[in-house]
Amino acid sequence: MTDLADLVARSLDPATRETFDSRVREQTDFLYQQFETGALDNDGFAIGLEMEVYAVAGEPGSGGGPVLPTEQSRLHQIPGSIFEDTDAVSKELGLHNAEINTDPNTFDSAGLDAQSTAIEMETAKARAAAGEENCALVLDAMWTIPPDPATVEYLSATTDIDGVRLATNMRTDPRYVAIDNDLLERADGSIELSVPGVEQSFPSILVESLATSIQPHLQIPQSAAFPEYYNVAIRTMGPLVALASNSPFLPADLYTDVDDPFELIERTHHELRIAVFEQSVNVTENPKVRVPEDLDTVTEVVDRVREDDVVAPFLSDWLDTGGGAEYTDNYWEFEHKRGTYWRWVRCVIGGDPVEGAGDERSVRIEYRPLPTQPTVPDVVGLQALTAGLIRGLVAAEHPLADLPWHAAESSFYAAARDGLDADLAWLTADGERTTDPDEIFAEIFEYAEYGLDVQGIDERTAASYLDPIRTRWRTGRTPSGWKKARVREHLHDGIDLPTAIERMQREYIRRSRETESFAEWI
Structure with a gap:
């Protein structure tokens, strides 16, 4: 822990900020040159995916079958062995969180099939590894069954290590701890959460770990065309969030002062994930989580990161960064800063080579507003919808980019609040x-x-991916709508709100494992 405390203290030292800023400025010059010479251009489009999950306790099924959640399952720490057994799983902020990643593939029929197979296989491997520790991974956008002893205690537990505050249930990654300490100081020691039915303060940004998301990636082969795709992507967020919405409730025990639970169901957001993430970290002078502004030129993606508020800077020489073998080592501090450039759509420079689509020098859209879905086919369906829509709008020279930016922003937040009933702009x-x-x-x-x-x-392959998501539009039912309806039904049966939320969540977890897609729930 001494090394952790030392790294955090060095990160928060004003002298580090000066050196960090200087290196970022130098590295932006390198990136400008890369754009100007076409070094970031590639042969074709490519796609990839990140999917966040959380864990609950489980027990082996009958006859020694797979470990499954039980009626008593609560939030559970993910064992370290899961990260050792599969390279596709990485650690996230909370001890209960993990992220499952796919390697990128060409954006074509074979590539999309490979993405589907990869996320299915890696999820199965991760679940098997977790099951060795009686732990079950859940595909969901918000955990709502409280841990023991309770949610506030879990998210508020802290300890001091050599003068550094450490959230007990946060990963002891120096970067996470430094970000937490930096943002908490800017927030005067308290992170405030205010959503329908809940007003609560926390002594850590760990409250952000309530939420999980999927992040489709789309590599753009000609970097000069990147702004066109980026600006269109911003304008798709409202409708796609409306279709994907999956987080209308916080952990059940946070609802301690609700006079009218039926009214709460009407008022609560379909995507509380948006509010939770923004409120947990938007404490700098310029909010870091927001809808990004349009781009005029591709080099503006460099300018935006350079000018963004600095949080918890690190220097490459503090850590083993690979000795210059990776392309991103040319702009390590810049890339570190981009890690806290939390816009709902952002640019990623560099990445893994993709046979048929280019090398590690690339630019891609990271599409961040979508919640994790109930099943893998739902996740891949949204990946196909997102990548296909952005590509199709630009290829067809659709005028969507002419929609005023403020209308797109309003549409996004309306979708987060109201789901498919939102006042969307198009x-x-x-x-x-x-x-x-x-x-x-x-x-x-x-x-x-x-x-x-x-x-x-x-057409047939496209339909196999898109139809489960299309069913949501045709029926007017999304995962968040299903969750609200189930809680409402339990309330009508005379059950109190916290118990109704927990019962809904346990049914959600069971169905998400037993069905092919959410379309079967409707």
Whole structure:
């Protein structure tokens, strides 16, 4: 722990900030040169995915079957062995969190199939590794069954290590701890959470670990075209969040002062994940989690990171960074700073080589507003929808990018609040402004199909990925809507709100393991 405390203290030293800023400025010059010479251009489009999960306690099934959640399962720490048994699983902020990643593939039929297979296999491997420790991984956007002893105690437990505050249930990664200490100091020692039904303070940004997300990636082969794809992506967030919404409730024991639970169900956001993430870390002078501004040129992605508020700077010589073998070692401090550039859409420079689509020098969109879904096919369906839609809108020269930025921003937050009932903003292919959901979602799927077709994915294959998500639009039911309905039904049966939320959550966990996709729940 002494090394941890030392690294955190060095990170928060004003002298480190000066050196860090100087290196970031030097590295932005390198990146400008990379863009100017076309070094970041590639042969084709590529796709990838990150998926966050959380864990609950489990027990072996009958006859020694796989470890499954039980009716008594609560939030559980993920054992360290899971990160040793599979390279595709990485640690996240909370001890109960993990992230499952796919290697990137070409954006074509074979690549999309490979993504689906990879996320299915890696999830199965991760679940098997977790099961060795009687732990079950859950695909969900918000854990709502409280841990022992209770949520506030769990998220508030801290200890001091050589003058550094450490959240007990946070990973002891120096970067996480430094970010927590830096942001907490800026917040005067308290992170405030205010959403319908809950007003609560926490002594750590660990409250952010309530939420889990999926993050599709789309590599753009010609870097000069990146702004066009990026600006279109911003304008798709409202409708896609509405379709994906999956986090209408916080942990049940946080609802201690609700006079009318039925009214709470109406008022609570379909995507509380958005509010939780923004409120847990938006304590700097300029909010770090927000809808990004449009780009005019690709080099602006460098400018935005350089000018962003610095949080918990680290220097490459403090750590074993690979000795210069990786392309990103050319801009290590810049990349470290980008790690806290938490916009809902952001650019990633560099990455893994993709045969047929380029080398490790690339630019890609990281699409961050989507919650983790109930099943792997739901996750891959949203990945296909997101990548196909962004590609299709640009390929068809759709005028969506002409939608005013403020309308796109309002549409995003409306979707987070109201799901499919949100007042969404859109421009049709004819350039007409509309809020008609039938027009909007008809074009969403039309242009996603077009984008997949442009990338060589046939109609039947495209339908196999998109139809489970399309069913949500046709039925008007999303995972968040299902959760609200189930809690409402339990309340009508005379059950109190916390118990109703827990019962809903246990049914969600069971169904997410027993069904192919959420479409079967409707």
